[in-house]
Amino acid sequence: MMRGPAAKTLLAVVFAALIISPLIIKRFASPRSDARLDRKSALARHGFYLQEVSHAAGVDFVHQAPTLDPRLDHIMPQVASMGASVSIVDFDRDGWSDIYVTTSKEGAKNALYRNMHDGTFKDVADEMGVADVNRPGTGVSMGAVWGDYDNDGYEDLLLIKWGKPELFHNDGGHGFTRVTDQVGLPPWVNANTALWFDYDGDGLLDLFMGGYYNENVDLWHLSSTKMMPDSFEYAKNGGRKYLFHNLGNGKFEEISEKVGINSRRWALASGAADLRGTGHADLFIANDYGVSELYFNDGKRFREVGKQTGVGFAPKSGMNASFGDILNQGRYSVYVSNISEGGVLIQGNNLWVPKEGTSGDQLQYENLAREFGVELGGWSFGAQFGDLNNDGTLDLYITNGYVSLDHNRSYWYDFSKIAGGHRTIISDAKNWPAMEGRSLSGYQTKHVWLNDGSGKFIDVAQAVGVTDTYDGRAVAFADLWNQGVLDVVVANQRGPLLIYKNTVTPDNKWIEFALEGTKSNRSAIGAEVTIFWNGQKQVQEVSGGCGFAAQNQRRLHFGLGKNPQIERAVIRWPSGEIQTIDHPAANEMHAVKEPQ
Amino acid sequence: MSQQSVPMTAQTAGFAPWKRFFSPENRYLAPAFITCILVVGHLSFGILESYRKTGIAIVSSLVAELILGRIFTGKFPNLASAYITGISVGILVRSPAFWPYAICAIVSIMSKYVLRLKGRHIWNPSNFGISVLLFLAPETVASLSIQWGNYLLPMLVIWILGSIIIYRVQRFHITATYVVCFVVFAFARSFLTGSPWQSEIAPLTGPMYQLFIFFMITDPKTTVRSKSWQCVVVAVVALLEMILRLNQVVYAPFYALFLVGPVALLLQMWFDSKRPVPVRAAA
Secondary structure, three states: OOOOHHHHHHHHHHHHHHHHHHHHHHHOOEEEEEEEEHHHHHHHHHHHHEEEEEOOOOOOOEEEEEOOOOHHHHHHHHHHOOOOOEEOOOOOOOOOOOOEEEEOOOOOOEEEEOOOOOOOOOEEEEHHHOOOOOEEEOOOEEEEEEEEEOOOOOOOOEEEEEEOOEEEOOOOOOOOEEEEEEEHHOOOEEEEEEEEEEEOOOOOEEEEEEEEEOOOOOOOOOOOOOOOOOOOOOOOOOOOOEEEEOOOOOOOEOOOOOOOOOOEEEEEEEEEEOOOOOOEEEEEEEOEEEOOOOEEEEEOOOEEOOHHOOOOOOOOOOOOOOEOOOOOOOOEEEEEOHHHHHHEEEEOOOEEOOOOOOOOHHEEEEEEEHHOOOOOEEEEEEEEEEOOOOOOOEEEEEEEEOEOEEEEEOOHHHHHHHOOOHHHHOOOHOOOOOOEEEEEEEOOEEEEEEEEOOOOOOOOHHHHHHOOOEEEEEEEEEEOOOOOOOOOEEEEOOHHHHHHHHEEEEOEEEEEEEOOOOOOOOOOOOOEEEEEOOOOEEEOOOOOOEEEEEOOOOOEEEEEEEEEEEEEEEEEOOOEEEEEEEOOOOOOOEEEEEOO | OOOOOOOOOOOOOOOOHHHEEEEEEOHHHHHHEEEEEEHHHHHHHHEEEEEEHHHHHHHHHHHHHHHHHHHHHHOOOOOOHHHHHHHHHHHEEOOOOHHHHHHHHHHHHHHHOOEEEEEEOOOOOHHHHHHHHHHOOOOEEEEEOOOOOOOOHHHHHHHHHHHHHHHOOOHHHHHHHHHHHHHHHHHHHHHHHHOOHHHHHHHHHHHHHHHHHHOOOHHHHOOOOOOOHHHHHHHHHHHHHHHHHHHOOHHHHHHHHHHHHHHHHHHHHHHHOOOOOOOOOOO
16 A cells, blocks of 8 residues: 555656647647748648639639528528539530539629639630520529430539439530430438449439538528528438439439438438449548438349448547548548547547458458548648549548637637537527627648558648638639649639649659440449559549548549559459450550440 | 545444445445446447547546656555546547547646646546646647437436435535536527527536536535535626527537636635634643
8 A cells, every 4th residue: 555655756756647638639630830941842842832823714703692491590600601613524625624613692693713724714604505594483503414425425513402402414515405304303402422433334424413501591591490401410300312313305303212222310411432342333422510421222122221330339520531542452441531620529530441351241441540640630621532642642631610700709608509409409590609600610721631651641731722711612623735744623602712733843743544334334434543663552443422522533533653553453344344455655644435 | 526435434344235335435446437427328329439539538647647646745646536637638639640638638637737736636637637738729629519419317317316416425415506506507598599498408418418417517636615605606607607508619518617617716725824723732
């Protein structure tokens, strides 16, 4: 027994050390390069530099928020807090990426920026017929995804809204025809996510659409103010999900319930990728106010395996779903963004990495966001994986910030108060305290996490030129200038569209693939390319929409690092066809058509 | 939080098992109740961050208690109190990291051995640990602040069962006083700030408060002696909480108890020291 002064002193010292240990841990956690570097230094240190060029490129687009039912006036900034989206498409098949962006003010126009090949863009949405889509009474835009649903070679436009979803057929790159009424889309969906994918492998693109608010809610004419989530982390009173099966005759059949997708969680983001190597794209849904859902797809039916795989265990505020082979192992990790606000709510973002030794139906994930250094991203929204410095590993760009109003006054206290309340309180908008111009996780700095290839990411946003603090929503990657690098386009809520032009050290090589299906859907969505080089491999899949309210360029971009020796590229088409290209040349874009 | 217990009596010796279980002498009543909340809450709604994190908190708490008890008292202590502390930390602390669960549990237990005056600890252990962590590591740690599921029934079950247990261990007056004060002050805040009264009441309907009012503010080891003063102290806690809430302090209840609890105990000790010591008559 030790009860003497020495033991008590030792105990007190250990006690004091433990109390101050959080401060020490904070000091050494999360490596971050805060210093802003000039272009030359950034190139030397990190291998790339991003320069915001939207105005110089002729893009002066500013998102505007909607004005909803007056009974939501007191919390309008946080309810009308989405709708800025960006999707990349080569709508006229000229080989240059164009940009479609949405706004959400009633009567305001979306923009389709045609790439003029000279570093500038021109808004042609009006003349193409896809601008005036926010007419009062029809709802307002929330996002757009492109896919060639009729396999005519031109990407068609699916526009999701808090309102009536719209489908526009691309008429040979010369204009668009609204075909909404012919194809059988529902009259009203408060949707925040949609994606194209060929779930059954029949060569025709099908369409998933995820509702956020219940589809019976008209946010401009509320029948009741009880339209908010009935729980902050267990809500199941959101919008329904839709899976539209492409019948091939210009019509779609809604089959979600028939194939096992039946959820009323508050979907904000979705992505599809073949996570098990079955040849069928599995469906991941990031839900706000609850757990994420993962649906394994056997080609005919889906089954929800969120709990079984580990991704549907802890409820958070999912706002992004993107896939990346971050360890160059030929397997996808999934990144889900959530909310982290110091002193109030620390959900942490999720980086779902496949567990060693699990695969197929036994696939399981573990959240390694903390270990990899990509956990705390503020009130995170859209994120994308891509090799920003062409060093051969996938980096992660994430935007964030919810409502930036008064710099000095925060709504967080009131928000946390109501968030803990019982469903009868939280679900009724009239019970929510007024925002009164206060910010809610506003003016946040962004994160550009550079992958060191060994399981660590370091934040270099400030160093490489990403210094904006707008309320970011959607992020999309595209090689806008056809120079073998990934540029970044960011859509901001009530803020400007930003185009970050990328400059990468020429020492690092790259390769790109533009795929076109024949037996498979012509957009080649779901096709998978695995590059084998220098004793390593990386897999990427053509996506029909991923991140948050975003779609990357159709072509796949691989960074290869210095002196790459490419052994082969293996393409697995959605039809099941395997195509191998031996020793494809680096620093080239390879256009590949599926063998007949 | 600490163990609910009162001095042993022989009154229940011949009672039926269920009565003995719900008797004030049963020092495992509170641990059983909080375990019940944890298991039901997690199986129904997945309330835990993860099994491992809660496990770390419980194990850290138990190990710390065993080691410190053995060192400083010369015997292995009963672990019911440490178990409640560990499980409370496991539920109330929210962090993506593992270390806060271990540090919070260990600091909570250590506070009982370090921060002592006249042979008794003056802070409720888990209140101390959680408050310190929330204050020093806000970028990594938050506290439970959301609903367990969407349903009224689980909440009613916890309230009713908790009230019965707290009544049996003769601490109901503390909980009742606090709840009444909270509601009164909630309407006062609503009047002062213009916020809907429902939003001011809302925190009381959440699980954080269920743990706070049944386990933390009623801790016999860190409350004053007399019933009436216990009610006064807890009313002061609620009052300070209101003041903190008016200043938009998110974790107002924890901080209010952190500040008021020890002051009340110190005042009681001071008053006790001023009382004349009874002089035993010489034989």
